[in-house]
Amino acid sequence: MDRESLLRSLGARLSDERVLSAIAAVPRERFVPPSLSTAAYHDTPLRIGHGQTISQPAVVARMCELLELAPTDRVLDVGTGSGYHAAVLSRMCQHVFGIEIEEQLALRASRSLLRAGIDNVTVTHGDGASGLPEQAPFEAINVAATAAGQVPAALEQQLAVGGRLVAPVATSQGECLVLVRRLPGGLRREQLDAVRFVALR
Numbered sequence: 273m274d275r276e277s278l279l280r281s282l283g284a285r286l287s288d289e290r291v292l293s294a295i296a297a298v299p300r301e302r303f304v305p306p307s308l309s310t311a312a313y314h315d316t317p318l319r320i321g322h323g324q325t326i327s328q329p330a331v332v333a334r335m336c337e338l339l340e341l342a343p344t345d346r347v348l349d350v351g352t353g354s355g356y357h358a359a360v361l362s363r364m365c366q367h368v369f370g371i372e373i374e375e376q377l378a379l380r381a382s383r384s385l386l387r388a389g390i391d392n393v394t395v396t397h398g399d400g401a402s403g404l405p406e407q408a409p410f411e412a413i414n415v416a417a418t419a420a421g422q423v424p425a426a427l428e429q430q431l432a433v434g435g436r437l438v439a440p441v442a443t444s445q446g447e448c449l450v451l452v453r454r455l456p457g458g459l460r461r462e463q464l465d466a467v468r469f470v471a472l473r
């Protein structure tokens with residue numbers, strides 16, 4: 273698949289035009305290893321080293337839609353990996369705070385983002401399961417690695433009132449996306465699509 277066909281195929285399934293524009297604005301080939309650049313516009317995850325993968329474009333698109341981003345939002349991205357998902361998020365918000373547990377990936381993501389001309393993402397090396405309390409609260413939190421049982425409480429606690437969080441969660445029923453909203457009265461959690469991500473460590 274090439275870039276045009278990927279955008280056409282995603283466009284047919286997306287209801288939020290801004291998400292499609294954000295995906296169209298990010299050169300995915302800059303976030304995959306050079307040996308895979310010809311596969312950059314296939315709608316599949318790809319290996320990025322250290323046993324990790326860059327997320328599938330259709331899944332990135334779906335998660336971005338669920339986050340209903342506004343241009344003034346500050347977003348936390350847990351499991352930044354290649355930096356691709358963070359780059360797409362950055363086109364729809366004010367700033368993305370990425371956190372990645374593999375130091376080499378965190379460094380590489382920072383470089384790829386800079387080379388792609390993206391200057392509103394900062395990537396920190398660390399354990400994203402505890403979030404980034406010094407920058408909280410966030411209007412949106414995106415998690416790209418599967419938590420066992422439930423969304424880590426530290427992440428839910430770092431959501432602003434009105435904030436949205438999307439994360440893959442594995443339970444005895446399987447693995448699915450969970451959408452959490454912090455309403456004035458408390459948290460509301462919804463289980464959505466079946467997905468497959470690497471495990472949150």
Ligand code: SAH
Pocket residue numbers: 324325326327350351352353354355356357358371372373374377398399400401416417470471472473
């Ligand atoms: N969003 C990424 C997908 C990366 S795959 C992209 O677009 O490329 C998930 C990533 O989560 C991996 O890079 C893995 O190293 C990272 N990860 C796993 N557990 C983590 C944790 N506790 N804190 C931060 N990152 C974690």
